[in-house]
Structure formats: C-alpha cells, structure tokens
Amino acid sequence: MLLLQIDWSFLLEKSVLILVIVLVSFGVAAYATWGERKVAAIMQDRLGPNRAGFMGLLQPLADGGKLFFKEEIIPEGSTRTIFILGPFLFMITALMTSAVIPWGPDIHTTAGNVISLQVADINIGILFVFGVVSVGVYGIMLGGWASNNKFSLLSSIRSASQSISYELAMGLSLIALLMMSGSLSMREIAQQQHGFWDGHWLTWNVFKQPLGFFIFMVCAFAELNRAPFDLPECESELNMGYHQEYSSMKLGLYLFAEYINMFISSAVMVTLFWGSYNFPGMDWVAAHTNAIVFALICVVVLMAKITAFILFFMFIRWTLPRFRYDQLMNLGWKGLIPLALFNMLVTGAAILWLFNK
C-alpha cells in the first residue's frame, strides 16, 4: 500500500536533476583546474598545459588518475574516523548548496506539467546557503585537528577564524538585498530580476546594490580561501597546513571540493546580484521559441555568467599578493562590517524615503 503512495514522477524528476547538477558540478570543477592553469600561464607569459590532449584538455583526467594511483598514507597518531571524514564533509557541503540555486526558468510543457530546474525551492533559500557554508568550515577544522600535527591545527584554526569573520559581513550585506527583494527564496530573487530594463531602472540587483555586491564578493573570496585571502592554502603549498597529512584521493577531494565551492559561490553571486538566468531581450526570445529551448538558452546564459565570474576569480588570484593574517582580520572586522552596516542604513533610508512616500 505504501508503494502506491510515493509520487514516482516527482522522485524521478528530482533524481535526474540532482544527478545532472552533480555531474555538471564535477565537470565544471575539473575543467576549472585546467582553466586555472591556462589562465595563470597566459598571465605569466607562458603556455599552460598543452601536451595531454588538444590544448591540454585531458589534463584533469591525468591529474585525477595520478591522485588515484598514489599511496594512501594515514598517520598513525591521527584520529582515523575524523581524519577520513574531513574531506568528505567538505565535499558534501560544497555540493549541497547547489540544491537551492535556480538553474533556469520553469518549463511549462504543453502537457500541462511544470518542470522546475531547481532541486529544492524552499522559501528560505539564502539562509540554507549560509547554513551549509558555515558547516563547511567543519571540514577544514576536522581535517586539521585529526591530523595530529600542530601546524595543521594552527592552519586550520586560522582558516576557520577567517571563514567565520567574513561570514558576518556577507550576511550583513545580504540583509540590504533582502530588504529590497522582500523574500529569502532564490527563485523569487531570480524572478524579480527579469529582463534587463523595466522602464525605470535596470532590474539586476547589482545596479541597485553595488556596494552590497562588492562586499559580498570580497567575503566570497575569503570564504573560498582564495587569493588574496589564501593564507591556509598558501601554507599548505609552501610548508604546512591542513592539507599536509593527506595523500591520494582524500587530498584530491579537498582540492576538488575547493573548485566546486568556487563554482557554487559564483552561481550564488550570479543568482543574487547579476540577474540569474535573465538576459536583455528574453521576452522576445521566449515568444519565438518553445519552452524547452528557451530554458536551455537561459541555462547557457547562466553558465556563461558563472564562467565569467570564475575567470574573474582566477584573474584576481594571479594578480594580487596575499594578505597577512592581521591585515585580513582587520579588513573583515574593522573594514567590511562597518561598511556593510552603512550599506544597510543607506538602503533602509532609501527604501523609506524613495519608495514609501
């Protein structure tokens, strides 16, 4: 009797969507590693990897294969269960955030069904993203602690403190955005940025909240442990850090999860500020194509914007020197939080006087 009550079509639809999103995330993260090396090379007057396949496109496969074949070393004094759990936690939280991002508009098929391109349309979407990102800090902390290595512990503590400091400024900058949009749901925010021009002003949130976007982006750099805030990462590459005791696929998971985080953070930023899947002239396109083709075009536009952001992340990484730890903390607590509060005040004042007169 229970079997007949499960909505099989719902289950199937969501499973297929989840599978596609996870595979696409993995693919994008793998080719982000290729892109990173190529972009870094181009900016440094050299060619990147160009031997493994045409233009080095099979390089991520070679890297993955190399990591698989390396020897798994688990240090004797480490807490085994947590040691193995660390990278998995990091990877899981990186992938979970992709569940609430609207990847395209709803497809209203001719049969009357509505296919949603968002895995979970919960009405507290942004809060969910923040919650999951906060849990992601655990992956780093547990990895560093369970390594039984003083320097890994120090590095992971630094990374965790950096993450929580910048989460505050991120949340505050989002409050101003939420005051304007009135809803926490990602789908609502995407729909409010429909088109490009709505008669009075540009619809995308970045034109209504430029300072908020700037603060959010700086905090995203810090959350991703990416230059110029990559103190935990640089220590791991140079001498120590929370990666140090990891080898083979667990290290692969850490490094890969970092790129997936980058992809998902870009997706969140594009959804919140840069008009998700909307583009100028979309109404004309919607009227002239059928629903599925239009949804595909919207997904392609979203991916193009995410790619532009990922390229911008890489651009900044290979330009700026990294911050010292005290400069980083100063910026987070004494620079960005007052700025975000100021942004909130100005937005509140503007809403009160300009829109409620």
Next chain:
Amino acid sequence: MQQLTNRSVQVNRAPMTFGEKIYIPAIMKGLSITLGHIFKKKATVSYPEQKRPFSPVFRGLHVLNRDEEGRERCTACGLCALACPAEAITMEAAERKPGEENLYREEKYAAKYEINMLRCIFCGFCEEACPKDAIYLSETVMPANYTRKYFIYKKEDLLIPHPKKQESAQ
C-alpha cells in the same frame, strides 16, 4: 650621520593616503598590468617542435672522428680516459693487422671504446686532452632511456659515418 655614498634613499614614511588605504586603485592598476600580459608574446619554446639555437661551443654528445680518407683517428692512447674527471671512458687497445691500413691511421687502435654517459659530466676535458683530434663534443642532446645498460655508448655509437662510403651511398 655623514653619508659615505650618495646612493642611499630616504624612506617615505608618510601615512597612507585614502586611495592607498582602500587599496582599490592599486588593485585596478595590478589588474590592468596582468591584462596587458595576456596579450604579450609568450616566452615558451615548444620543445621538441621548436628548439633554441646552441652556441658553437656547446658541449653535447661525443663523436669519434675520422680523417679525410675515412680512417679512424683514435689510437687508444688513454689520455681522454685519464683526463676524464668522472672516469667515464674505458678502452682496450689492439694492434693493426697488415690488411687494415685503410681502417685505422696508426698501428694502435681502440678495439673497444666505451663511454658511460651516466657518469659523463660533459666537461670537454677529453676533447681538450686528445692529441689526435679524435674525440669531439657535438651539438646533440643526449636522448632519454629506461635502463642503465643503454647509456653505455660503444665505439659504433660514437663514430661518425665514413665520409667516402656515405658519398657513394648517396
């Protein structure tokens, strides 16, 4: 304090201007520099499709020379083996038989001549020590291989081709 030279520079300890404090103009300048580098010519040499030119005195692989009639110059005197700081050269001498005048220049020749390329440091002392102009370091780069055995180059690997036989073959 009296300055000894005029090369010292006064350190600028002025407090940071607003533009320097917010760091954004410096970031923009840095980004523009990096952007400029994207469009510059790359310095990479795509070896092995392109090779960098060597100077004429480049010390590469050894060659054992012949004279104009095609006779081997090496007389197995052992001066190159003595000069070699890495003890890479070994040889065994042999006496020239009456019918072999066109093969070897003098009565003594090297029956076995081996250079262990893994020991060789390509210093060129053997080239400087040879009294018969027999050994030279050419411009060839040593190729890679998988086992140690293949790095012991024998006399056949080192000798240059016979000039007369090569002409007739052409």
